Amino acid sequence: MAEPIAIVGGGIGGLSAAIHLAAAGERVIVFEQNAQVGGKMSELRAEGFRWDTGPSVITMPHVFEALFAAAGKRMADYLTLLPAEPLTRYFYRDGTVLDATRDLPRMIAQIEQIERRDVEGYLAYLAYAARLHRITGEVFIYDTPPTPASLFKVPLRDALRVDAMRSMDAAIRSFVRSPHLRQLLGRFATYVGASPYRAPATLNVIGHVELNGGVYYPRGGVYAIARAMARLATELGVEIRTSCAVERILVKNRRVSGVQVGGERMSAKAVVANVDVATVYEKLLPAEAVNAARLRRLLRAEPSCSGYVLLLSVQGAHERLAHHNVFFTDDYRAEFADIFERGVTPSDPTVYVAITSKSDPEDAPAGMENWFVLVNAPALSERYDWTRDAPRYRDRVLAALAKFGIVPHIRAEYQLTPADIARLTGARRGALYGTSSNTPLAAFLRPHNRARDVRGLYFAGGTAHPGGGVPMVTLSGGVAARLLLADLGKRAQVPTQA
Ligand SMILES: Cc1cc2nc3c(=O)[nH]c(=O)nc-3n(C[C@H](O)[C@H](O)[C@H](O)COP(=O)(O)OP(=O)(O)OC[C@H]3O[C@@H](n4cnc5c(N)ncnc54)[C@H](O)[C@@H]3O)c2cc1C
Known part of the structure; x- marks a missing residue:
């Protein structure tokens, strides 16, 4: 039998890589330490309830369509993505409620109620964000990691409009005046675990990705994505071994030779690690194969933020609420200063509720x-002790909702702290989206999908290029597979820009 490619981790990035590799005719084995695949994408069922416990907002459907197409399949036969409307319902402390929607006349009518002069600014912002997508997509999102050569492909006129030298917030302020709209648009920084006051514009x-x-x-929950990918992978012949933690990635003469699982050595012609890159260097590779300076850099990198999750069984139907709801703090700057500067939970948090x-x-x-x-x-640090402080944060979160008159009658509850997220998924310091995107250089410093010091080792997932979030890690799996296949002298079909 052909020597397999081993994939360490059955998160979305690992499954995506497995699909691409199997579609190219490779023998693939996925090792997942948990009893089920999906990683941060997971679900909980209890007493007639079902909750997604990780991602809840899914964007960029073309990325998933392209993944199924790369395997010669139609996504519709595996997965149904239903458009959400409103996109999100935003609640502000002054009583304003705004339904963000792609229905432009409806969106404009709401903006007119808040600040008439912002209608033009909002439309200009949408065009600006669409332009950023056009300019940056090929270089930073949909293809292999950026290099000086790929940057030279961007026409000079476009390169000057990448807008990396001011903050997201500074750019947003140049388009709209209303504090409500500024907060709404700035919130998109949190989709990569960053701060709008520090992340590049x-x-x-x-x-663009969300509003346009x-x-x-x-249908069936966000976890249906993991289920659909696992089904496709299995149909393509991928062997998925759950409850199977990889203990070591084996290296011989600076080349991957296999993995060690349950004390047994298994040879592999290549390894794709879906695990946090820093964890791979720190814990899975033999020390002599690791470049010490690279490891230090990886361990020093600022993580993206983490999250605290409450899963509630709530009595009654709350007509004021939509599927996706955001209850804003009135001091957004202080919230991010608490998270990124002080490393503590926000004293007055913005609360997101998905139903x-x-x-x-x-x-x-x-x-x-x-x-x-x-x-x-904040990402885990010695500054905050979740075992001691979680109950207090839970009360603060419910108190923040109560400021909007939202006092749910809770019948049962479960929580996930950053420490739980780290334990269950191997996320270093509980970071939801790998390293932070708070600097203009973040996209260049993010680990490459092909390991630099060990041949035959590749990275797919939120801590490697192009970064965190479900569509991005799906792309990451495609990029890792494409590089691996190229090294084997093969070609892969990889998702491209829609
Ligand atoms: C609470 C929360 C909310 C989020 N909200 C959103 C959202 O709304 N939208 C969005 O797009 N994204 C969201 N994200 C982020 C998104 O979930 C992640 O970016 C994405 O799922 C990460 O996928 P991944 O492939 O990088 O790896 P992971 O999901 O981290 O998977 C890695 C896998 O590797 C396994 N593993 C680790 N070590 C080993 C080992 N030694 N051997 C075998 N297996 C191992 C782990 O068990 C895990 O299954 C959210 C995340 C969380 C936690």
Whole structure:
């Protein structure tokens, strides 16, 4: 039998790489330490309720379509992505409620109520964000990591408009005056775990992805994406071994030779690590194969933020709420200063509530709702002790909701702290999106999908290029597979820009 390619981790990046490799005729084995695949994308079922416990906002449907197409399949036969409307319902402390929508006349009518002069600014922002997507897509998102050569492909006129030298917030301020709209547009920084006051304005590209491209809800829950990918991988012949942690990545003469699982050595012609890159260097590779300076750099890199999650069984139907809801703090700057400068939980957090039972009534018993409550939290550090402080943060989150008159009648609850996220998925310091995107150089410093010091080792996932978030890690798996196949002298079909 042909020597296999071993994939360490059955998260979305690992599954995506497995699909591309198997579609190119390779023998692939995925090793996943947990009892189920999906990694940060996971679900919990209890007493008639179902919650997605990780991602809840799915964007860029073309990325998933391209993945299935790369394997010669139609996504519609595996997965249904339903457009969400409104995209998100935003609640502000002064009583303003705004439904972000792709329906432009409706969006404009709402902006007119808040600040008439911002209508033009908002439309100009949408065009600006779409331009950022056009300019940056090929170099930073959809292809192999940026190099000086790939940057030279960008026409000078466009390169000057990448807008990396001011913050997201500074750019947003140049388009709109209303503090409400500024906060709404700045929130997209959190989609990569960054701060709008520090992240480069280039990341306003996320505004394009959501406001022009839309938000989608997979029928059956976000976890349906992991399930669909695992099914496709299995059909392509991928062997998925769950409850199977890789203990070591074996290296001989600076080349990967296999993996060690359950004390047994298994040879592999290549390894794709879906695990946090820093963890691979720190814990899975033999010390003599690791470049010490690279390891130090990886361990020193600022992580993206983490999150604190409450899963609530809630009595009654809350008509004021949509599927996706955001309850804003009135001091957004202080929230990010708490997270990134002080390394503590925000004293007055913005609260996100997703209720999938609004779209999928089977997710909760009749007359009840399944609330997924997420608030930003700092990455794990010695400055915050979750075992001691989680109950206090839980009360603060519910108190923040109460400021909007939202006092849910909770029948049962579960929580996930950053420490739980780190333990369950191997995320270093519990970071949701790998290293932070808070500097203009972040896209260049992010680890490459092909390891530099060990031949035959590749990275797919949120800590490698092009970064975190479900569509991005799906692309990451495609890029890792493409590089690996190229090294084997083969070609792969890789998702391209829609
Ligand atoms: C609470 C939360 C909310 C989020 N919200 C969103 C959102 O709304 N939209 C969005 O797009 N993204 C969101 N994200 C981010 C998104 O979930 C991640 O970027 C993405 O799922 C990461 O996928 P990945 O492939 O990089 O790896 P992971 O999901 O981290 O998977 C890595 C896998 O490797 C396994 N593993 C680790 N070590 C080993 C080992 N030694 N042997 C075998 N297996 C191992 C782990 O168990 C895990 O299954 C959210 C994440 C969280 C936690």
